[in-house]
Amino acid sequence: xxxxxxxxxxxxxxxxxxxxxxxxxxxxxxxxxxxxxxxxxxxxxxxxxxxxxxxxxxxxxxxxxxxxxxxxxxxxxxxxxxxxxxxxxxxxxxxxxxxxxxxxxxxxxxxxxxxxxxxxxxxxxxxxxxxxxxxxxxxxxxxxxxxxxxxxxxxxxxxxxxxxxxxxxxxxxxxxxxxxxxxxxxxxxxxxxxxxxxxxxxxxxxxxxxxxxxxxxxxxxxxxxxxxxxxxxxxxxxxxxxxxxxxxxxxxxxxxxxxxxxxxxxxxxxxxxxxxx
Amino acid sequence: xxxxxxxxxxxxxxxxxxxxxxxxxxxxxxxxxxxxxxxxxxxxxxxxxxxxxxxxxxxxxxxxxxxxxxxxxxxxxxxxxxxxxxxxxxxxxxxxxxxxxxxxxxxxxxxxxxxxxxxxxxxxxxxxxxxxxxxxxxxxxxxxxxxxxxxxxxxxxxxxxxxxxxxxxxxxxxxxxxxxxxxxxxxxxxxxxxxxxxxxxxxxxxxxxxxxxxxxxxxxxxxxxxxxxxxxxxxxxxxxxxxxxxxxxxxxxxxxxxxxxxxxxxxxxxxxxxxxxxxxxxxxxxxxxxxxxxxxxxxxxxxxxxxxxxxxxxxxxxxxxxxxxxxx
Numbered sequence: 001x002x003x004x005x006x007x008x009x010x011x012x013x014x015x016x017x018x019x020x021x022x023x024x025x026x027x028x029x030x031x032x033x034x035x036x037x038x039x040x041x042x043x044x045x046x047x048x049x050x051x052x053x054x055x056x057x058x059x060x061x062x063x064x065x066x067x068x069x070x071x072x073x074x075x076x077x078x079x080x081x082x083x084x085x086x087x088x089x090x091x092x093x094x095x096x097x098x099x100x101x102x103x104x105x106x107x108x109x110x111x112x113x114x115x116x117x118x119x120x121x122x123x124x125x126x127x128x129x130x131x132x133x134x135x136x137x138x139x140x141x142x143x144x145x146x147x148x149x150x151x152x153x154x155x156x157x158x159x160x161x162x163x164x165x166x167x168x169x170x171x172x173x174x175x176x177x178x179x180x181x182x183x184x185x186x187x188x189x190x191x192x193x194x195x196x197x198x199x200x201x202x203x204x205x206x207x208x209x210x211x212x213x214x215x216x217x218x219x220x221x222x223x224x225x226x227x228x229x230x231x232x233x234x235x236x237x238x239x240x241x242x243x244x245x246x247x248x249x250x251x252x253x254x255x256x257x258x259x260x261x262x263x264x265x266x267x268x269x270x271x272x273x274x275x276x277x
Numbered sequence: 278x279x280x281x282x283x284x285x286x287x288x289x290x291x292x293x294x295x296x297x298x299x300x301x302x303x304x305x306x307x308x309x310x311x312x313x314x315x316x317x318x319x320x321x322x323x324x325x326x327x328x329x330x331x332x333x334x335x336x337x338x339x340x341x342x343x344x345x346x347x348x349x350x351x352x353x354x355x356x357x358x359x360x361x362x363x364x365x366x367x368x369x370x371x372x373x374x375x376x377x378x379x380x381x382x383x384x385x386x387x388x389x390x391x392x393x394x395x396x397x398x399x400x401x402x403x404x405x406x407x408x409x410x411x412x413x414x415x416x417x418x419x420x421x422x423x424x425x426x427x428x429x430x431x432x433x434x435x436x437x438x439x440x441x442x443x444x445x446x447x448x449x450x451x452x453x454x455x456x457x458x459x460x461x462x463x464x465x466x467x468x469x470x471x472x473x474x475x476x477x478x479x480x481x482x483x484x485x486x487x488x489x490x491x492x493x494x495x496x497x498x499x500x501x502x503x504x505x506x507x508x509x510x511x512x513x514x515x516x517x518x519x520x521x522x523x524x525x526x527x528x529x530x531x532x533x534x535x536x537x538x539x540x541x542x543x544x545x546x547x548x549x550x551x552x553x554x555x556x557x558x559x560x561x562x563x564x565x566x567x568x569x570x571x572x573x574x575x576x577x578x579x580x581x582x583x584x585x586x587x588x589x590x591x592x593x594x595x596x597x598x599x600x601x602x603x604x605x
Contacts, residue, residue, distance in 0.1 A: 072491065098493035110488035112481050123481045127493045129474040136473040137465070190492065 012049055015242050022050030024083075025194060025226050026071070031080035033066055040066040041077065042250040048194065053220055053227045055237045058247035059270065064230045065107060067247070068198050071228065072104045073097030085193070099127050103192035105183045107199045107230075113172040117163060117182050118154070120171055124189030125150045154189055160222065161185050161215055177208035181215070188219060195219070197229040201236055209236065216240060238262065246270070280444075287446045288562040294452035296558020297459045298521070301514040302531050303538040303550040304462070305507045310544045311470075312483045312503035313385075315396045319404035321532025323373075323508060326411045328515030328524045330372050332422050333415040334365040340414045362424045366512075373508030374501075381500045389496070390486070408529065417526070422519035426454050455517045462513060463551055466506070470547075479503060537585035543595025552596060557581045 012021040026048045033041040041063045048054050056064045069075040071082070073094040082089045084100065092100075103124070112120050128150060129136070131143035158164055161181050166174060171182060180200060187195055200216065201209045213236060219225050231237045237244060238258040246254035246267045254260075254267040261267050302324065309317040317323075333340065337356040346352055360368070384399050427450040434453075435445035470476035481489045482499045489496065518528055534557075542553025565576045588595065 074490070093495070094490040095493045095495045098491055104491050106487065106491070110485050110491065112484035112488060114484050115480060119477070119480075123477060123489075123492050123494075126474055126478055126481075131474075133469075133473055133475060137468045186492065 027083040033077045052242040055241035062247040063250040101193035103187035103190040104196035124186040288566040292559035292562035296555035297456045300554025302535040305510040318400040321529040322404045323511035324515040325529040327512035328519035329415045374505045377504035419525040537581040540585040543597045546597035549597030
């Protein structure tokens with residue numbers, strides 16, 4: 001990670017609360033995404049820096065989720081390029097993108113409902129397992145050591161997100177808020193370079209929201225995880241994020257610190273004005 | 278010991294071994310259903326196709342020879358050599374893996390995110406296609422399959438039981454072997470799906486495609502893997518049934534016997550397939566033994582289906598299937 005920071009040749013900045021933000025981790029250059037005749041994203045550029053919490057906000061249908069899907073490889077933009085760790089990223093399938101260290105959660109929770117919480121989180125570590133099939137089947141050689149390491153990492157995350165009490169529970173039985181937390185745990189288990197959260201607090205009550213907020217901040221503090229999140233709750237976004245991209249009708253209409261964005265004429269007109277009155 | 282009890286015990290033993298043969302077929306269904314939510318109608322035909330390929334390779338038959346002869350006026354039919362079994366089986370495994378790749382490339386890839394019923398229809402198509410290809414490739418005549426498994430009455434069991442009870446049980450040695458092989462198969466499949474990365478990925482794909490992609494699992498690879506394993510299980514079932522009653526079209530119909538097994542055991546459980554098979558096997562034999570004198574013979578033809586019907590009424594998810602939870 002340090003190498004790529006150096007390679008990007010840029011220094012970061014210091015946040016108001018004193019955290020050091022690094023160089024550019026990912027840069028979106030002139031991204032345009034169309035579905036047939038509908039333009040979902042129109043010529044958008046922005047960057048994501050190492051260690052920061054970057055929010056994408058905007059009214060419904062602004063193209064936020066589409067943008068997240070471009071980053072995670074679920075959608076392929078017709079124009080523009082994604083620069084990741086200093087290199088232009090070729091067209092990749094979602095699972096290939098995941099293997100480059102980009103983990104995500106989904107707006108409408110995509111967990112393995114039939115598996116236990118522990119098993120779900122373990123799937124996050126699949127591509128950290130290198131032992132071959134026979135070693136794994138026989139628990140022999142590299143396999144058993146790897147399994148131990150992976151379990152240790154997973155237990156750390158389970159502790160961290162305070163879900164010890166449900167580790168053996170099948171996910172299907174969990175309430176909504178806990179499912180969201182398990183999904184976050186699975187994404188974290190991959191030890192991602194960039195963590196993408198698609199509306200991590202959608203549909204939560206106040207208490208659950210506060211918990212989730214705390215976890216996102218703690219994760220960033222503890223593991224230094226670069227986080228990109230989409231969120232509707234303005235209060236949450238302004239509290240959490242270091243920098244905010246504002247989208248409206250597929251276009252970028254604002255980009256900057258929460259304070260900058262809050263005072264931006266166009267942003268107020270498009271979004272905040274409507275939301276707050 | 279009264280004779281009736283002895284006969285019933287013999288029937289039970291025979292039922293157990295016959296049940297293993299049913300379970301072997303059911304296993305293939307469970308594997309694909311678990312991994313992709315598809316009920317693979319072609320499983321029985323895959324067993325037939327695998328057995329045909331094995332016999333064809335063993336006897337050095339030229340594939341598509343009828344077609345070649347018709348097209349070019351030649352009269353070829355055999356290469357003139359016999360492939361030893363220990364080579365022919367791995368070669369057939371390769372053919373089944375090739376088949377899995379083709380199924381993924383030409384069917385599954387184009388049906389991502391479709392309703393299960395559409396995928397089911399596709400497998401019906403595949404079944405008919407494979408049946409035809411099997412015929413054209415290897416010919417339609419009944420073939421004997423011999424991979425060196427022992428057949429006929431087991432003398433050991435006969436002597437042993439004669440010494441114990443004064444009455445020798447008749448057990449087919451082939452079915453004893455089938456039981457052993459099924460045990461090894463199930464053990465390795467369980468270890469594979471529970472303890473390996475690929476197994477975990479396979480279960481993940483079965484559960485949620487999108488989530489699987491997001492943790493870096495390649496759906497296409499997993500599908501090829503699943504269908505390859507199902508192909509190998511089909512080969513094992515094909516070998517066992519083929520050795521027992523010859524390789525012929527009716528082999529593909531054993532798939533029908535797997536249906537009640539699946540309904541009993543649950544479509545998603547490997548142990549369920551085994552236990553379901555055993556229950557059907559034993560139930561069939563015992564029912565026949567006790568009821569035939571009263572209601573007439575041939576109960577084996579319908580008993581399994583009736584039992585399945587009863588299960589559908591009272592426990593539709595099967596003995597080991599995932600519980601159906603209705604959330605309101």
